[in-house]
Amino acid sequence: MPSNKSVSDAAITQFINCRILRDHRLQRDDLWVREGKVLDPEKLFFDEKGYADKRVDCEGSIIAPGFIDVQINGGYGIDFSQASDDVSTGVSFVAKKILQHGVTSFCPTLVTSPPAVYHKVLPQIKVSDGGEHGAGVLGFHLEGPFISVEKKGAHPEQFLRTFQSGGIEDLMETYGGLDNIAMVTLAPELGGSQSVVKELCQRGITVSLGHSVANLSQAEEAVHHGASFITHLFNAMLPFHHRDPGIVGLLTSDQIPAGRTVYYGMIADGIHTNPAALRIAHRAHPSGLVLVTDAITAMGLPPGRHTLGQQVIEIQGLHAYVAGTKTLCGSIATMDMCVRHFKHASGCSVEEALEAASLHPAKLLGVSHRKGTLDYGSDADLVLLDDALNVEATFISGEEVWRKGP
Amino acid sequence: MRLVILEDYDLASEWAAKYIRNRIIQFKPSAERYFTLGLPTGSTPYGCYQKLIEFYRSGDISFKYVKTFNMDEYVGLPRAHPESYHSYMWNNFFKHIDIDPANAHILDGNAEDLETECQAYEQKIAEAGGIELFVGGIGPDGHIAFNEPGSSLVSRTRVKTLAKDTIVANARFFGNDLNKVPTMALTVGVGTVMDAKEVMILITGAHKAFALYKAIEEGVNHMWTVSAFQQHPRTIFVCDEDATLELRVKTVKYFKGLLHVHNRLVDPVLSIKDQ
Numbered sequence: 001m002p003s004n005k006s007v008s009d010a011a012i013t014q015f016i017n018c019r020i021l022r023d024h025r026l027q028r029d030d031l032w033v034r035e036g037k038v039l040d041p042e043k044l045f046f047d048e049k050g051y052a053d054k055r056v057d058c059e060g061s062i063i064a065p066g067f068i069d070v071q072i073n074g075g076y077g078i079d080f081s082q083a084s085d086d087v088s089t090g091v092s093f094v095a096k097k098i099l100q101h102g103v104t105s106f107c108p109t110l111v112t113s114p115p116a117v118y119h120k121v122l123p124q125i126k127v128s129d130g131g132e133h134g135a136g137v138l139g140f141h142l143e144g145p146f147i148s149v150e151k152k153g154a155h156p157e158q159f160l161r162t163f164q165s166g167g168i169e170d171l172m173e174t175y176g177g178l179d180n181i182a183m184v185t186l187a188p189e190l191g192g193s194q195s196v197v198k199e200l201c202q203r204g205i206t207v208s209l210g211h212s213v214a215n216l217s218q219a220e221e222a223v224h225h226g227a228s229f230i231t232h233l234f235n236a237m238l239p240f241h242h243r244d245p246g247i248v249g250l251l252t253s254d255q256i257p258a259g260r261t262v263y264y265g266m267i268a269d270g271i272h273t274n275p276a277a278l279r280i281a282h283r284a285h286p287s288g289l290v291l292v293t294d295a296i297t298a299m300g301l302p303p304g305r306h307t308l309g310q311q312v313i314e315i316q317g318l319h320a321y322v323a324g325t326k327t328l329c330g331s332i333a334t335m336d337m338c339v340r341h342f343k344h345a346s347g348c349s350v351e352e353a354l355e356a357a358s359l360h361p362a363k364l365l366g367v368s369h370r371k372g373t374l375d376y377g378s379d380a381d382l383v384l385l386d387d388a389l390n391v392e393a394t395f396i397s398g399e400e401v402w403r404k405g406p
Numbered sequence: 407m408r409l410v411i412l413e414d415y416d417l418a419s420e421w422a423a424k425y426i427r428n429r430i431i432q433f434k435p436s437a438e439r440y441f442t443l444g445l446p447t448g449s450t451p452y453g454c455y456q457k458l459i460e461f462y463r464s465g466d467i468s469f470k471y472v473k474t475f476n477m478d479e480y481v482g483l484p485r486a487h488p489e490s491y492h493s494y495m496w497n498n499f500f501k502h503i504d505i506d507p508a509n510a511h512i513l514d515g516n517a518e519d520l521e522t523e524c525q526a527y528e529q530k531i532a533e534a535g536g537i538e539l540f541v542g543g544i545g546p547d548g549h550i551a552f553n554e555p556g557s558s559l560v561s562r563t564r565v566k567t568l569a570k571d572t573i574v575a576n577a578r579f580f581g582n583d584l585n586k587v588p589t590m591a592l593t594v595g596v597g598t599v600m601d602a603k604e605v606m607i608l609i610t611g612a613h614k615a616f617a618l619y620k621a622i623e624e625g626v627n628h629m630w631t632v633s634a635f636q637q638h639p640r641t642i643f644v645c646d647e648d649a650t651l652e653l654r655v656k657t658v659k660y661f662k663g664l665l666h667v668h669n670r671l672v673d674p675v676l677s678i679k680d681q
Contacts, residue, residue: 039502041496042493042497044507045501045507046485247422
């Protein structure tokens with residue numbers, strides 16, 4: 001049949017024999033892609049009298065939006081917090097590797113570091129689209145240094161900071177600038193932090209609460225000023241207490257401004273959070289759950305000692321500890337492992353598990369109009385999965401960028 | 407008239423689909439000679455479409471050289487609205503088969519000039535060489551397409567205001583809110599369908615029984631526009647038992663007695679694999 005498409009001559013790909021995640025349900029339907037975006041086939045049919053140039057047979061697989069990891073510190077020997085002259089090579093290396101986990105967009109995360117590190121690393125990485133070269137960079141996630149001493153976790157104490165000169169100036173001085181930053185984690189009980197929360201949100205940067213001993217009121221105040229995320233819920237914060245639930249209480253707080261959602265990161269690796277706790281959080285506030293890996297340098301590497309930020313860590317099986325202690329310092333689970341574990345531990349539906357790794361992080365970062373869904377017009381970042389949610393293939397902008405070997 | 411009575415909705419849908427399949431394959435359509443098919447929407451033909459899709463998926467039929475002309479479309483309803491007839495045809499038929507989009511014609515209820523749109527549609531049908539087989543349904547008020555009671559039996563494609571009965575019947579697709587149902591539609595005329603070489607009307611369900619009675623056992627009457635097909639040389643009515651509930655026992659017995667003859671039209675069922 002001759003080509004008679006009036007809007008564009010670009011090739012149209014039709015994914016057939018698949019179940020796609022759309023409108024929160026897995027539906028037996030084809031997925032159409034043109035010029036890197038999901039295409040409305042009905043419009044194509046009636047407006048342009050167009051049809052597919054290429055058909056990809058998915059053999060019954062599930063097609064979900066590509067996973068988005070908003071907290072990943074490195075992997076495969078790369079540590080994003082290490083000040084090197086060539087950070088972009090490291091980021092690109094990890095970006096390429098995580099394609100096999102179904103991740104198509106991510107936020108390279110930096111743990112608490114001295115200003116020199118931020119000044120060196122931050123300018124080297126820009127927000128960029130993914131592709132064959134690797135997953136797209138949505139911007140940095142800066143976890144610290146404006147966090148609580150009591151909840152520093154694996155962060156180096158000597159580089160923690162408070163707001164001295166009155167907020168945003170401290171931030172600018174520490175980080176050197178706010179370009180290409182997607183998210184900042186801070187402790188809202190720190191003096192002067194509330195105005196910082198407000199300013200960052202006004203600049204379109206997502207503010208997350210974490211590594212903090214804040215009580216519920218302080219957390220609610222931060223949310224009122226725009227904070228919308230909780231960094232690895234339960235970890236590095238006060239435990240839930242029935243008379244002051246602390247940050248955990250945000251999940252069911254009635255002080256959240258109308259129309260806004262507080263999201264919370266969960267490291268669903270089976271280690272950082274007891275499955276029962278995971279279920280409590282999920283049942284209390286299912287629509288806010290965001291799966292994160294919080295993966296560290298050692299993710300993808302064999303057991304042994306490796307460097308994270310300014311410290312040394314040790315891998316023992318699936319656990320990663322600060323060397324010589326029993327303090328967890330990040331996980332080595334991959335995003336697809338987290339999706340499977342979350343589904344298994346919470347008993348949630350396939351759709352919910354997939355949305356926790358795609359739709360929810362996209363909404364958190366305010367990019368859901370083009371990422372995290374298979375809606376018409378969205379970027380065609382896809383992950384093909386089998387029924388057990390193992391990754392079979394990954395696509396970015398409609399092009400296959402990874403496929404599982406035989 | 408041929409009256410084919412099947413036991414239930416599924417069997418009636420299957421019979422109708424097999425008939426369409428055989429007609430297309432026997433016609434041997436090609437790039438020089440397309441098979442033109444008139445198509446309905448609604449719950450009645452849904453089962454028939456499902457069967458046709460099945461036949462396509464099994465490789466027994468192709469719609470590559472088939473041109474389709476739908477009967478009607480609402481006026482003023484956005485084309486992307488889930489209840490538009492464009493949406494119906496896309497979701498229930500076109501997206502599952504190999505028809506060339508340029509050959510799938512549906513009236514545009516959002517055209518700038520509705521009259522011109524209707525005239526152009528008649529023109530397209532004429533240019534396609536007329537309709538080989540027009541498949542239709544029947545409304546509870548005996549209408550064919552949106553040719554409501556009182557429509558001229560020689561009418562052509564035009565704008566029609568919907569009758570109360572029709573709006574009520576369609577309310578279930580618009581959240582049972584009568585205010586949301588479109589009040590006007592573009593429709594092929596009774597005359598337009600009469601011009602087809604053959605007409606096949608699908609009628610299933612007890613709620614259509616009275617309309618069927620009026621259409622085939624009473625006279626030709628513009629209040630029951632389907633009755634016009636009594637004057638067409640080649641009409642088939644395919645129905646289920648429930649739709650015959652208002653007919654005379656004599657009529658039903660007569661046509662049931664002819665079933666073995668009518669079944670030869672669908673048995674053997676043909677396939678393009680044999681060509």
